[in-house]
Amino acid sequence: MGSAPPPTLPALRTNPKFIFFTDFDGTITQQDSNDFMTDNLGFGPVLRRAGNQDVLTGRRHFRDAFRDMLDSINTPFDECIDILRKNIDLDAGFKAFFEWARDNNVPIVVLSGGMEPVIRALLAHMLGQEEADSLQIVSNNVVPHEGKTINEAGGWQIVYHDDSGFGHDKSLEIRPYAGLPAEERPTLFYAGDGVSDLSAAKETDLLFAKAGRDLVTYCEKENVSFTTFNDFSDIHATVRDIVAGKLTTAEAATGRK
Numbered sequence: 308m309g310s311a312p313p314p315t316l317p318a319l320r321t322n323p324k325f326i327f328f329t330d331f332d333g334t335i336t337q338q339d340s341n342d343f344m345t346d347n348l349g350f351g352p353v354l355r356r357a358g359n360q361d362v363l364t365g366r367r368h369f370r371d372a373f374r375d376m377l378d379s380i381n382t383p384f385d386e387c388i389d390i391l392r393k394n395i396d397l398d399a400g401f402k403a404f405f406e407w408a409r410d411n412n413v414p415i416v417v418l419s420g421g422m423e424p425v426i427r428a429l430l431a432h433m434l435g436q437e438e439a440d441s442l443q444i445v446s447n448n449v450v451p452h453e454g455k456t457i458n459e460a461g462g463w464q465i466v467y468h469d470d471s472g473f474g475h476d477k478s479l480e481i482r483p484y485a486g487l488p489a490e491e492r493p494t495l496f497y498a499g500d501g502v503s504d505l506s507a508a509k510e511t512d513l514l515f516a517k518a519g520r521d522l523v524t525y526c527e528k529e530n531v532s533f534t535t536f537n538d539f540s541d542i543h544a545t546v547r548d549i550v551a552g553k554l555t556t557a558e559a560a561t562g563r564k
């Protein structure tokens with residue numbers, strides 16, 4: 308006790324009693340930034356949906372279908388960011404939740420199957436640069452194609468965080484926290500909307516699944532307890548009550564509302 312946390316557990320730096328893990332696209336944002344780019348700058352919604360179907364039926368790994376989507380986008384990376392800033396909206400309650408979490412020592416860790424430079428740029432646009440820099444983001448990255456820079460046509464590509472079929476296995480980041488001895492282990496929250504959030508959600512104490520999205524159905528099918536949210540103001544109210552000791556994570560996991 309009192310010793311510095313191992314470097315693999317950066318969210319323990321401030322000795323928090325609670326940690327909030329969250330997906331980005333479709334959870335912190337109202338639209339999916341990768342889908343938006345694919346539909347408007349890449350090969351479009353028909354091929355995107357066909358690719359998603361291949362993943363759902365097990366014909367292809369997510370990482371390969373996702374790479375195809377992104378490779379169909381020829382727009383320079385800086386132009387992509389500009390377009391996303393104009394078209395992607397932040398969840399209505401996220402800024403207030405972010406500020407509350409910062410003031411109450413509840414670290415927020417973003418776990419995303421998207422790309423870190425996109426996420427940082429959108430968060431900086433929505434919250435401010437300093438605020439965006441303060442968040443830990445675990446995601447994939449962007450590198451230039453050989454002989455090019457990312458800010459020229461056909462110049463960028465995704466580089467995956469790990470070798471998993473999702474390109475980024477979100478449970479890997481949470482498991483070391485979940486496995487801490489009981490007296491050191493913070494209470495873990497997770498918020499998400501899609502199938503890639505399921506493995507991560509199983510490691511945490513309370514899952515917030517976005518109402519009306521795939522994750523709700525997957526949780527019911529796999530018997531993972533959860534509660535739904537419409538926007539971050541719902542999450543904010545519940546987390547605040549749990550932190551204040553008025554509600555337990557088990558009481559909050561009421562399933563579909």
Ligand SMILES: [Mg+2]
Pocket residue numbers: 330331332333334499500501
């Ligand atoms: Mg999502």
